[in-house]
Amino acid sequence: MNNIRTGRALRSLCRAVWFSFVTALAGGK
DSSP: OOHHHHHHHHHHHHHHHHHHHHHHHHHHO
16 A cells, blocks of 8 residues: 555646646636
8 A cells, every 4th residue: 555655646736737727717707
């Protein structure tokens, strides 16, 4: 079980999704 590896991947994914969300919001305005 690689908890650290999974955590990093999850954070990276969350960051990518958040970035996409913020960009879409900024673009929408």
